[in-house]
Amino acid sequence: MRLNYILSDLGIGLRRNLSMTIAVVVTIWVSLSLFGSALLAREQVDLMKGNWYDKIQISIFLCTKDSGGRGCTGTEVTTEQKNRIKQVIESNPDTAPEGVFGETKKEAFEQFKKLYKDSPIVSTVTEDQMQESFRVKLKDPQRYQNLVSAVSGLPGVDTVQDLRQYLDPLFNALNKLRWGALLAAGLLLVAALMQISNTIRLAAYARRREIGIMRLVGASNFYIQLPFLLEAILAALIGAVLACGTLWLGVYFLVKKQAEETFRVWQWVGASETFRATLIMVVVGLVLAIIPTFLTTRKYLKV
């Protein structure tokens, strides 16, 4: 196989089809970017679920001097009230065995300092302002209503927080975003496939004399297909690299610079997830370029 001949052929082919090649590159670029975002959205949901969702805890915050919940009377919760609340939680049939954890003011303050360590707010808050709480693990995370209503309003209970209430809308939004991105990516990939096969049709027509002679003198099918294949692979690679760059920029500006600053409570997708996504993108891009090229060249370069 004469590499320099094939490479010069590739150069000629790319120049001849420059506008089509650019169209293919751009389409692959945009569609793979969307595809990558969808992958990352999925990783993000998994990450958030991994931290909170699958061991969902209902948080029951207890009264302080300043809290104005239904069960509060403007004084600190008493030990008696705490025992009573704990008993109610533990006897509830939906509470998982050994599923009740108490968090003291001290622990709450430590946690607070850890989460907001870079924020000036830490210096203005004292341990005394923290709320004691019970964190509850449920047998079935879906059945939280029963316990929530059982403890709400008990003397000493300030507020009852159910994480699901906060996270479900977020997960819904992320999922919709993901499916939307996947749909758009799919449509664009179909467009890319058609563009590739069109480009090849044009290129095969432009090179019909050469191809005719190659077939006549007995060049192998693979040899005839190779320039087309290399052309498609090159276009797909350029598109995939651009898409990977786009994804990295997106992660940097939207996740690192924005989301992580604003919502520090959660873990966000980072370099390792992005790297995994870009690998998948490159593979998908290559496969999507190679398959239609093989099919189209077989059709137009029939022996």
Add this chain to the structure above:
Amino acid sequence: MIRFENVSKTYEGQSKAALLNVDVEIEKGEFVFLVGTSGSGKSTFLRLVLREHRTTKGHVMVAGKDLNRLASWRIPQMRRQIGTVFQDFRLLPNKTVSENVAFALQVIGKPRSHIRKTVPEVLELVGLDGKEDRLPDELSGGEQQRVAIARAFVNRPMILIADEPTGNLDPGTSVGIMKLLDRINRTGTTVVMATHDVSIVDQMRKRVIELENGHVVRDESRGVYGYQH
């Protein structure tokens, strides 16, 4: 070298057969004229030898191989043993004479050293030495056909197929081309040439196979073009 066994070919969508029950055997080293009017089946005959089409019925054997049983990925290998020349030359207009000839070797993966040695040899054989760097449109029709013959012969095929190679040439030039084909034939290459050219066939006195409506109507060694002579 080439054997047709009861071969029929009907093209898709056509009711009339292009070839019907053709039995022909061409030995190694023979020079054969294929004559007949347009549409008599000459081109179909040549295309079947090149395995551009499959037979509808019967078998075409080339160099002992049944082309119907040849896997499609082996076809290129088979075609490397056959050189082909056409009426319209089919040269690449943007390549020089020697590049056109070298192309045939490059695309079948021959090493560069082999190409550098072989191309000048074959250009000398066809009488084009000194014109290696010309482009096809700087050459006369006869010279262009010599380039095409050089390209067909450069890989030393066992068979040379020529489809009306003198169809676009004046009689004087045609004689030169025929002398060249005769020389190639004398190296042991089997030559099958489809032609309308009466005087050439009559002069050469080689085997003549005449086709009419897809049938072989005449097969004479040392024949002439037609009965009218």
